[in-house]
Amino acid sequence: MSLSVSNLTIHHGAICALNSVSIAVPTGTLAAIIGSNGAGKTTLLRALSGLNKPTHGSISWMGESILGAKPENLVRRGISHVSEGKSVIAELTVHENLKLGAIWRRNKGELSESIEQVVTIFPRLGERLSQRADTLSGGERQMLAIGRALMSKPQLLLLDEPSLGLAPLVVEQIFQIVRDLATSMRITIVLVEQNAMGALKIADLGIVLNLGKIVAVDHADALIANPAVRAAYLGY
């Protein structure tokens, strides 16, 4: 089990945002976490990358506890997080945004190699390397945000609502790329999504959160077929 979380509880002030949550994600698995607003999806994801400090419980990655580790150290241990809302730095160029993801690695040769790799995955970024990130379209920004995370050569990729505010066609394109990252590059992925159907269609494992608790865990296909999940989250 490459990622395992057990009995994780997180409070935001007096509010219990996550209540004794346990999940296990094997290597190379794409796990989708779905649920309505305020279910605790983002809270969970931010705990995995070290942005949130859990009240209690444990998180282990590759057999070692990562509880309380800082995000900048977790990147060095193979965990990359793309936070909600096209997390790119508007004032920097596309090239600089990408470079940022690899800035903690010292090797210069590796840098251009990694940029080439990302550009192969997202050809549109290649055409815009010298442009400022705020000149990109929403879809391109999301690609850049994922590209920056890939620059760190992650083994665990945490994606927070990559489909937010994007046109359906672009969403489909990005979801396809996310699926490929898990399949061909064997990256373990935790995908948090409001777009429950889209996420479950590409995922291996589905996790449903509601009010800070896990209400269902199953193969993604089985969740799509589950009448209760369909009614509550897939809208038919």
Added chain:
Amino acid sequence: MQLLNTILIGITAGSIYSLMAIAFVLVWRSTRVINFAQAGMALLSTYFGYEAVTRIGSFWLALPIAMLGGAIIAALVEVTLMRSLVKHASTGPIAAVAPIIATLGLLGLLRAVIAMVWGGQNLVIFPPVSNAGFTVNGEVLVFSPLKLLILSTTLVLMALLSLLFQRTNLGLSLRASAYAPEISHLSGIRVDLIRTLGWALAGAAGAVAGIFQTVNGNGNFSPDSIEFALLLVSGFIAAVIGGLDSLLGAVIGGMFLGVVIAFVLIYINSGLFFIAPFIILLATLFIRPQGIIGVRAGRRA
């Protein structure tokens, strides 16, 4: 000739204000604090420079020593005082102003400590070259070899700073941490360390500003030096004119302020020396509170 003379004096003084403004901007970008203790740090660095120049005898060795001293003091202030202050005072009505009030307190503390160590009397740093004006066509200008030296040194330092910010990984980390701390953390940048480095760079820039302000005046300085009060005010005003967030804005703001003050002094009335900067500050805040350089364009540099 008078016109050229005025412009040259203006940009020389302006380049010193720019350095001080750069110090304000660097601190603002790294921790969102207006550091009014900047003048105290610059003064302390000037005392370091004085000690170095009296011991070694070389102004040009004393300058980097003062810069290093200023950088260390600023880094220490950030690590010991600011970091815990921001953490402990993160809630309640005092949160937004606590760090700024603390820098005012620190300004007083630094001056008191300086007076305790070196005494309150005037000390002197002698300039490395003559401050007697150039003679052109039999006319003696105020612009002197010293002013030329100050201006060129300042421009070289600014060019180096710009290279650091635009061309190095450290510069990219400094910019990224200023714009988006969370994304920077997630990209593996040690943001706390980068913040401290931002303060250190500001301390070094302030040290140069302090020493140049001293030798560009009459060379005298003391804990109550009016020159340093002026440096604090002018540097702050220049930073505000430049939009507070932009290094390029700080340079332009400083030069603009320097030239405007020079024109007021020479063409209108030298008695307006202490009034002109404040009028410019108020005018800027009323007409263009976001600074001369708008925030969006300004954040490039």
